[in-house]
Amino acid sequence: xxxVHGHIALVGAGPGxxxxxxVRAARLIAEADVVVHDALVGDGVLALARADAxxxxxxxxxxHGVAQDLINVLLAQLARDGKxxxxxxxxxxxVFGRGGEEAVALAQEGIACEVVPGITSAVAAPAAAGIxxxxxxxxxxxxxxxxxxxxxxxxxxxxxxxxxxxxxxVLMGVAQRGEIAAALLAGGMSPGTPVAAIHRATTDGQxxxxxxxxxxxxxxxxxxxxxxxxxxxxxxxxxxxxxxxNSTSST
Amino acid sequence: xxxVHGHIALVGAGPGxxxxxxVRAARLIAEADVVVHDALVGDGVLALARADAxxxxxxxxxxHGVAQDLINVLLAQLARDGKxxxxxxxxxxxVFGRGGEEAVALAQEGIACEVVPGITSAVAAPAAAGIxxxxxxxxxxxxxxxxxxxxxxxxxxxxxxxxxxxxxxVLMGVAQRGEIAAALLAGGMSPGTPVAAIHRATTDGQxxxxxxxxxxxxxxxxxxxxxxxxxxxxxxxxxxxxxxxNSTSST
Numbered sequence: 080x081x082x083v084h085g086h087i088a089l090v091g092a093g094p095g096x097x098x099x100x101x102v103r104a105a106r107l108i109a110e111a112d113v114v115v116h117d118a119l120v121g122d123g124v125l126a127l128a129r130a131d132a133x134x135x136x137x138x139x140x141x142x143h144g145v146a147q148d149l150i151n152v153l154l155a156q157l158a159r160d161g162k163x164x165x166x167x168x169x170x171x172x173x174v175f176g177r178g179g180e181e182a183v184a185l186a187q188e189g190i191a192c193e194v195v196p197g198i199t200s201a202v203a204a205p206a207a208a209g210i211x212x213x214x215x216x217x218x219x220x221x222x223x224x225x226x227x228x229x230x231x232x233x234x235x236x237x238x239x240x241x242x243x244x245x246x247x248x249v250l251m252g253v254a255q256r257g258e259i260a261a262a263l264l265a266g267g268m269s270p271g272t273p274v275a276a277i278h279r280a281t282t283d284g285q286x287x288x289x290x291x292x293x294x295x296x297x298x299x300x301x302x303x304x305x306x307x308x309x310x311x312x313x314x315x316x317x318x319x320x321x322x323x324x325n326s327t328s329s330t
Numbered sequence: 331x332x333x334v335h336g337h338i339a340l341v342g343a344g345p346g347x348x349x350x351x352x353v354r355a356a357r358l359i360a361e362a363d364v365v366v367h368d369a370l371v372g373d374g375v376l377a378l379a380r381a382d383a384x385x386x387x388x389x390x391x392x393x394h395g396v397a398q399d400l401i402n403v404l405l406a407q408l409a410r411d412g413k414x415x416x417x418x419x420x421x422x423x424x425v426f427g428r429g430g431e432e433a434v435a436l437a438q439e440g441i442a443c444e445v446v447p448g449i450t451s452a453v454a455a456p457a458a459a460g461i462x463x464x465x466x467x468x469x470x471x472x473x474x475x476x477x478x479x480x481x482x483x484x485x486x487x488x489x490x491x492x493x494x495x496x497x498x499x500v501l502m503g504v505a506q507r508g509e510i511a512a513a514l515l516a517g518g519m520s521p522g523t524p525v526a527a528i529h530r531a532t533t534d535g536q537x538x539x540x541x542x543x544x545x546x547x548x549x550x551x552x553x554x555x556x557x558x559x560x561x562x563x564x565x566x567x568x569x570x571x572x573x574x575x576n577s578t579s580s581t
Contacts, residue, residue, distance in 0.1 A: 093352070094447075096354075097353070098352065098353050098354035098357075099352050099353070099354060099446075099447065100352065100353055101344070101349065101350050101351065101352055101353070101449065102348070102349050102350070102351055102352070102353060102356055103347075103349035103350060105353055106349075171449075171453050171457075172457075172462075173453060173456070173457050173461075173462035173463055173464065174453055174463060174464060174472065175464050177466070178462055179462030179464075179465040179562075179565070179567050180465070180466060182460075182462075182567035182568060182570070183567050183570060185571065186567065186570035186571035186573075186574055187570075187574060189571055189574065189575050189578075190571055191568065191571040191572065192568070192571075193568075194457050194460075194567075194568060195350075196345075196350065196449050196453055196454040196457045197449070198352065198422075198447050198448070198449060199450075199453060202422050202424060202425055202447055202450060203447040205424070206422075206423075206424050206445050206447045209433075209445075210424075211423075211424035211429055211430030211433075212424055212425060213424065213425060213426050213430075213474075213476075214430045214431070215428070215431060219475065219476070219485070219486050220473055220474060220475040220486055220491070221425065221473070221474050222471055222472070222473040222474075222494070222496070223464075223471060223472050223473075223474075224470065224471040224496075225464075225470070234470070235470050235471055235494075235496075236493060236494045236495050239490045239491070239493040239494040239495070240471070240490070240494055242487060242490040242493075243473070243486075243487045243490040243491055243494060244487050244490070245473070245475075245486075311430075314430070316430050316433035316434050316437065316445075317433060317442065317443070317444075317445060319433070319434060319437035319438075320436065320437035320440055320441055320442040320443075321442065322437075323437055323438060323440065324440050327440075
């Protein structure tokens with residue numbers, strides 16, 4: 080346990096665009112012997128690894144992917160082998176990335192790790208759609224939740240979130256969007272509350288669907304997507320200059 | 331209005347450490363003619379600007395700083411002058427950074443801007459203290475709020491947040507920590523709920539104070555700090571390997 084010479088970094092890969100990696104993440108990826116990555120990490124990011132680096136996809140897809148305890152064993156073994164390991168996760172490792180659990184599992188094996196935050200899709204995906212998650216007079220808080228969870232565990236108090244009055248951002252919740260909308264409506268949120276769903280934000284495949292909350296269940300939203308719920312979801316501040324220019328020139 | 335040749339980017343500077351800038355942010359700063367920055371942006375980040383770049387500090391400190399509408403006028407003028415402008419904000423421009431308002435003000439002048447997200451301190455400051463803001467079984471959501479707000483505007487429903495049961499991260503709330511703790515306790519949050527306050531996260535001056543919620547008002551917390559409230563605030567997953575190693579060798 081005291082002869083560990085490897086280096087393990089739990090690294091956030093950000094929302095997709097390699098330009099949105101942190102400087103430190105880009106450097107660690109370029110230096111890594113092994114990159115152990117999730118399914119959501121984009122090809123552009125993985126392309127920064129050395130040509131001779133080993134890339135291991137442990138991505139969790141519904142019904143597939145590598146079990147969490149096997150990932151933990153793999154990381155510990157790589158560290159003992161003296162490898163420079165980057166454990167690369169979409170977004171940020173500590174925002175629904177199970178980075179905390181992996182750090183604890185490594186610690187139990189006597190292995191320390193470095194944590195490098197990444198830009199969470201909960202903020203970057205809305206931004207890519209021109210949506211500020213907070214805006215004076217519209218939203219005084221932003222709550223990040225995940226739609227994907229184990230049976231019966233960590234129930235989200237949607238009624239309380241509906242009452243809190245701020246922006247809600249749902250990660251990994253496309254399949255559960257009907258239940259989530261129903262729970263928020265039952266909790267008192269207005270049926271007309273704007274929703275925006277951003278599919279593959281910051282990549283070439285980016286696609287945005289906007290609808291009122293009451294229509295979310297029936298809306299065609301492709302997975303993976305980040306869903307923004309609240310008055311800010313009606314905004315697109317980056318397109319506004321062009322919109323205003325057009326309206327000026329047409330009058 | 332149609333002869334704007336400048337380029338304005340609203341850029342997140344991240345939590346402090348220049349290594350936690352995004353690749354794109356670092357490049358834009360290095361290329362900028364003018365960097366218009368807030369007080370919270372660190373010297374290490376500003377040092378990346380060209381030696382001949384103009385640095386303008388419009389930082390808002392209590393009772394000081396440049397009024398928001400003057401900042402908007404300044405940015406529009408710089409863009410019309412054809413400058414490459416980086417408007418640099420601590421953390422992320424859309425998470426309590428007023429980036430949305432600045433984008434709207436520029437749009438009203440016919441000026442489009444690019445938005446480059448940054449690592450919000452709401453996630454990176456806890457991470458620097460070894461605290462994952464979400465953790466299976468401990469926290470199924472994270473809500474980001476600010477303690478600093480204009481009189482009577484955007485009231486936060488602290489009782490609803492206390493009921494929601496997830497992690498709460500408070501930015502810019504050191505001076506208001508007594509009122510915030512009282513509101514959460516009145517809303518039903520347990521007095522023993524762990525709190526961690528991280529001062530100047532990811533910089534050389536980083537300092538961490540931990541206490542139960544009921545003691546937050548009296549705790550010595552220096553501003554600026556990011557405050558984490560919830561069961562995860564008791565964790566330090568990055569120090570755990572050493573703690574476990576020591577406990578093993580002493581038995």
